[in-house]
Amino acid sequence: MTKKQSLPVRLLKGFGMFWWDFLVGDTPELFIAALVIIGVIALLSLAGHFNAAAVVVLPLLAVSALTVSVRRAQRAARRK
């Protein structure tokens, strides 16, 4: 039998679940891609001072992430 949780705990859990669904949900690859993009651009821009490379790489990575995610959904649809 499960113990009933207090209101603050339930609110906190609900808040965490909302952000999890909002940012990760059924597309964890996009969440990971955003983290990778931030990491790579931070390295290029902040650590390496390669502004021109960052300008090109950032949208390129976003386009790649979108393409990979769409392809993943296409494969999943084919399996159904």
Added chain:
Amino acid sequence: MFFATTVSTGVVVLVGAVFLACAVEMVEALTIVLAVGHTRGWRSAFEGTGMALVALAALVAVFGPALVHVPISVLRLVVGGVLLIFGMQWLRKAILRASGLKALHNEDEIYRETVAELKALGSRVDRDHVAFVMAFKGVFLEGLEVVITVLTLGTSAHRLGLATTVAAVAVLLVGIVGVVVAKQLSNVPENAMKMSVGVLLVSYGTFWTGEGLKVKWPGNDVALLLFVALYVVVTWLLVVMLRRETPSISSEVAA
């Protein structure tokens, strides 16, 4: 002259993104409220809607002023990251729907499903708890996305007032149109709107993520237009490619 051009570019993209995002969310929330009102009575539907609006206003009142105190580079990086994820999610869904891999979001169908669900729950009472909760959840969850869009875009661009006004206009406009046409919200070209919002959110996400990481964009705000053009082309290519490769795949249930 150059300053005026760059400012207006950012403003146009901001207004477009906020207006379309809010209009789409309002269509979805209104469908649920109309279904609840027609099936279980308007009193509880309005009470649920009102309570959700109060809860959303409280969230804005708490988090809105707090966001202003966050250092701008941190705010832009976080907002950029969130918009990048959020925008790619919207764009992905819109691409899958446009290419036939996912069923189109059909408001008529959602309306019928909600009505059937509510009717199955039995007769209504004076204080209809089910209707209240359904209306509250519908408005609150859709409204939360509006709040996040307005707060993130508005604060990052230092135009929270403008973003709020545009959101209010979009919500009011869809509300009036929705009430006038009653249940015919399915005529709204929702997927095209979602695709446009996805493109604008990813464009802003790219821009703010770069700004937050001290990337100097060529042409400053004008870079936003280049991103919009890039993502429009990529979206179009992906839709064409998917349509060509998967002509026989039927649709799945709309999320």
